[in-house]
Amino acid sequence: MFSKNRDRLLEGDxxxxxxxxxxxxxxxKRLLSTDHFSVDGTLIEAWASMKSVKPKDGSGEPPAEGGRAKRGSGLPWPQTLERHTCLDHRSGCPALSQGQRQGGQAVLYGTWLDGNRHGLLVDACLTLADGHAEPVAALHMVEPRADRPQAITLGADKAYDAEDFVNELRSMKVTPHVAQNTSGRSSAIDGRTTRHSGYAVSQRIRKRIEEAFGWIKVVAGQHKTRFRGRDRIGWAFTFTAAAYNLVRxxxxxAETG
Known part of the structure; x- marks a missing residue:
């Protein structure tokens, strides 16, 4: 068992x-952006049926039907974005905790960070699809890049428009170029951000990451992973990010000389 766990950690490393x-x-390196980034995520269907997900209390009953807690759905966010806690179920599949249910399958959430200059993927993170882990993954990936005197920007879609997330970015001296979500609510993004021309540029460029999603899910076969266990799924997720860069x-x- 120790050898298997060690091998999985080594693969991810x-x-x-x-x-x-x-x-x-x-x-x-000369093609990478050091000041401007974008983040987004996509669902990845795990190689595990939700029938394998069992409550921690040992009752043997699978979790109730329904999707994950969506941002903006009125469900509470974690008290802090610095730490993400596990939920109430776990899967019998090795090292695979429960995520969203979709068509009877367990689903994980993969998040990428790309540089706005040419859209190359610079980091990847695999989490549970529970509605809270995605912003935590974004903060985890952008924090090391924010350790510099000059402020950086992070573009994201309106699903990331939450006061906790925006405040965490600002505390790290990261300008939150997050799309405003004003559907029956007030946005956490105000005129301090939207009045700058760079905000509109980030909103346009951040959509490039969708090209990476299409390639990785269709060409690289990550729509449904062929691996079991979050360690190996995470390895494949990160590896395909590198492969996408190599293809591009x-x-x-040639274009930049």
Whole structure:
């Protein structure tokens, strides 16, 4: 058992190092953005039926039907975005906790961070699809890049328009270029942000990440993972991010000389 767990951790470490090695190449580094980023996520169907999800209390009953807690649905957010706690169910599938139910399948949530300059993926994070882990993943990935004197920006869609998330970004000196969600509520993004021309630019460029989603889910087969266990699914998720960059780099290098 120890050997298997060690191998899984090693696989995940190798995938992260592989992505870092691709981005560290001198010809690649000049294509990366250091000031402006975008974040978004996509659902990944796990190789596990929701029948394998069992309550922690040992009752043996599967969780009730229904989707995940959606942002803006009126359900409470975590008390803090710095720590994400597990929910009330777990899967019999090794190392796979429960996520959203979709067609009877357990679903995880993959989040990418890309540089706005050329849309290359610079980080990846796999979490539970419970409606709260996605902003935590975004903060986790952007925080190391915010450790610099000059402020950076982070573009995101209106699903990330929540006061807690926006305040956490500002506390890290990250300008939140988040799309405003004004559907029956007030937005956490105000004129301090929207009045700048860079906000509109970020809103336009952040949509490039959808191209990565399409390639990774259709071409790389990540719509439904073929692995079991969050460690191995996370390895595949990060590895395909590196592969996406490698596919795009020859054309980008040719265009930029």
């Amino acid at each position: 190798i995938a992260a190092k592989f992505l870092s090695a691709v981005l560290a190449q001198p010809k690649v 780099l020859p054309k980008l290098m």
